[in-house]
Amino acid sequence: MRQLGPGMILTGSIVGSGELIATPTLASQAGFAALWLIVLSCIIKVVVQEELGRYTILSGETTFQALNRIPGPKLGVSWVVWCWLLMFVGVLFQQGGIVGGLGQVFHLLMPAIGVKTWAVIVAVGTIAILLRGNYRLVESSSTFMVVSFTLITVASALALAWTPYAIKWSDVAAGFRFDLPPGGLGVAFAVFGITGVGATELIYYPYWCIEKGYARYVGPRDDSPAWLERARGWIKIMQADTLVAMLVYTVATIAFYLLGASILHGRQQIPKGYEMVKTLSFIYTETLGPWAYWLFLLGAFFVLYSTVFTAAASNSRVLADFMELVGLVKVPDEQTRWFWRRVLVVVLITLNTSLYLLLAEPVKMVIIGGIAQACMLPVIAFSTLYLRYKFIEPAMRPSMWVDILLWLASFSMLGFAGYTLFTKLLK
Helix, strand or coil, X not given: CCCCCHHHHHHHHHCCHHHHHHHHHHHHHHHHHHHHHHHHXXXXXXXXXXXXXXXXXXXXXXXXXXXXXXXXXXXXXXXXXXXXXXXXXXXXXXXXXXXXXXXXHHHHHCCCCXXXXXXXXXXXXXXXXXXXXXXXXXXXHHHHHHHHHHHHHHHHHHHHHXXXXXXXXXXXXXXXXXXXXXXXXXXXXXXXXXXXXXXXXXXXXXXXXXXXXXXXXXXXXCCCHHHHHHHHHHHHXXXXXXXXXXXXXXXXXXXXXXXXXXXXXXXXXXXXXXXXXXXXXXXXXXXXXXXXXXXXXXXXXXXXXXXHHHHHHHHHHHHXXXXXXXXXXXXXXXXXXXXXXXXXXXXXXXXXXHHHHHHCCHHHHHHHHHHHHHHHHHHHHHHHHHHHHHHCCHHHCCCHHHHHHHHHHHHHHHHHHHHHHHHHHHX
16 A cells, blocks of 8 residues: 555546536536546546556656657657647646636635735745655645545535435436537537546656656566566556546546536536636535535645646656657756756746736636647557557566457547547538
């Protein structure tokens, strides 16, 4: 249990913009119709995450070092890496929207200070913490914030049974008719991209596995029986890590969706603009009572801040690796690597906050990031398939069932992205 952790860092990033903002927004528009999509989004992508983790444990390579092996056009680095950079621009908007959401939370607590001023204060505080942070700080902080708000949200969802918004079995059945929500296709596509493990989290995961020590504990490859035993053991720990995290964020996401579908859809209230957080607070106050408004603000802080915090820590590692890979910087030792990570924390949070100050539309900004991630998902999935068949020897490959799930996940991501883009082009 002590060796689990990378998955909870990812959950800190996942249970934020997707669960608190995008999921209730979709539910407020579509009612229960897209429940199946939420469940599918949480479950189907974890197998890709596991296989990226397997490759990293066996090779010791970062995500970009692995993706740079994908065949195809190269402009210094693989076309897949450049696709990530395009997606990353959209993710900057998403993270800016979350900073704005935090600004709204603090403004509701202390109205004398404006939302944008609070957003700047949050950004400065996060930079100060992360400049001193290491793996243990990120892991423990993410776990505390995620578990706290998940428990509160699940309790609120269970409390629906004693309110006028009680969920009927017919509502749940309607959620599994596999219909796409009318008028909510763009939001549905974005939600598929950022609920569960999004494209950014798939990229992050190998970096946190390396920092936790999974690949280091396996040791240099020598194909001895002892090495094979260690590798299999640490792969099992990584799989347990991904499964525990999946259980946490799936339960949280379903709870958020049910609250949004039963309360916000029933009230015809769609979160947007400066009223986003206030509108979302109804998912607590309508079940637990008016006193829960303050509980929601505390929980909203936990869930949004966990995303800002872990995403900034993760992106600084990913972007430093990208800059080294394309030759923008030289990283001869670990001290230099930490220097660039700290510089990038400042740059990234400043960019995110600046985008919010310019646009001030957190829901739209989150959806932009979600769409960018959804477009990147099939690229990552099929790249993972290539790495699995090309570089993982038969003795260390997953079972036939994992292979089947990996192919299903890849084609599901491709089909969903293709269908949405095709329907948009027809319009």
